[in-house]
Amino acid sequence: MSLVSEGAEFNGTIAEPSLATVGDYLALLKPRVMSLVIFTALVGLAVAPGPIHPVTAFTALLCIAVGAGASGALNMWYDADIDALMTRTARRPLPMGRIQPGEALAFGLTLSAFAVVVLGLLVNVLSAALLAFTIFFYVVVYTMWLKRSTPQNIVIGGAAGAFPPMIGWAAVTGSMSFEPILLFLIIFFWTPPHFWALALYRTDDFKRAGIPMMPVVKGDATTRLQILLYTLLVVPLGIAPWPLGYAGALYGTVSVVTGLGMLVLAVQVFRERRPVERACRHLFAFSILYLFLLFAVLMIERGWGGLIARLTA
Amino acid sequence: MNEQPDGEGIVLTEAQKRARRSRSIAIAVSLAALVILFYVMTLVKGPMVLIRPI
Structure with missing residues (x-):
């Protein structure tokens, strides 16, 4: 028995034997998205109270990473048609024909099942249930439903990317509280x-693919206003762990300074008339640094000591 | 139903054989890693491995 396709009949013709390499399958896992997921889940794990064995923590992170990668593979399987139309995604393994749709689907489903079951068996059921819901939300709610039907796609769909710290927290405590919900x-x-910010300078791409992103449907001006409004929401939320007592002065200082940076860049995007591309690129790049700094400082300040104590216990 | 293979069937090129070999090795490594993970976690948890907290 071979798990590797050696040529299958498809639409009356014989499909070519696969030339897909291990690298192509790794690309299906969206490694860059996965790295952010691992990092935010690690922060959830580190700030959670209570003990966790380092091997259990590693297993939890591995399962969360594999689950995130599997949902990326399922997303690429479903979106192969529109990925082929956008310059940002046209070189992915499916549009390039290096991996067949059925192979990507089987890969994604298998990894999803393994990630959830192993997390449930080796860590706890709550974290496994949250991981399963995250995969379902990203693949079914975001990819299959919202992405092609509403300009609010990434607002609601963004929840899928926000779950990892909660899963990390649940892996340690087996419960939920306000702090991971704040994260x-x-x-x-x-x-x-x-x-x-990315969509504003890739509008043509999304328009060509027929994806109703905010700039495509509502136009530049509305999107720039929405960016500013959401930034006005995220900055106080980013600072909130400090006054709520979840973080100390270092976090407070970093969240205020970087939050002001986010605001300045969002105002620039809002005020700048065409071309907005430069301001958008700045905001896009800085937003990654912003989130990374918030979570990194929170982990160093709150969780690092506890994490080291657990690892050396 | 004809049980006899007609001709030589599909003959893989060298590139296809290399790709298949690399995929097979990756599957083998992943399965071995899973076995080791379960083994180590069983050692870590001891009898608790049968207790699954929510």
Whole structure:
């Protein structure tokens, strides 16, 4: 028995034997998105109270990473038609024909099942249930439903990217509280300004693919206003862990300074008339640094000591 | 139904054989890693491995 396709009959013709390499399958996992997921889940794990064995923590992170990668593969399977039309995604393995749709679907489903079951068996059921819901939300709610039907696609769909800190927290505690929900809210409200900044200078791409992104449907001016409004929401949320007592002065200082940076860039995007591309690129790049700094400082300040203590216990 | 293979069937090129070999190795490594992961986690959890907290 071979798990590798050696040529299958498809539409009456014989499909070529696969030339897909391991690298092509790794590309299906969206490694850059996966790295952000691993990082935010690690922060959730690190700030959560209570003990966790380092091997269990590693297993939890591995399952979260594989689950995120699997949902990326399923997203690429479903979106192969529109990915082929956009310059940003045209070189992915499916539009390039290096991997067949059925192979990507089987790969994504298998990894999803393994990630959820292993997390449930080896860590706890709550974190596994949250991971399963995250995969479902990203693949079914975002990819299959919202992405092609509403300009609010990345607002609601952004929830999928915001779940990892909650899964990390649940892996340690087996429960949920307000602190991981606050981390969820920070990522949730960070996603629209981050993604719409990209969408503003890739509008032609999305228009060609027929994706109803905010700039395509509502135009530049509305999108720039929405970016500013969401930034006005995310900045206080980013600072919130400090006054709420979840973080100390270092986090407070970093969140205020970087939050002001986000605001300045969002105002620039809002005020700048065509071409807005430069301001958008600045906001897009800075938003990644912003989220990274918030979570990194929170982990160093709150979780690092606890994490080291757990690893050396 | 004809059980006899007609001709030589599909003959893989060298590139296709290399790609298949690399995929097979990756599958083998992943399965071995999964076995090791379960083994180590069983050692870590001990009898608790059968208890699954929510």
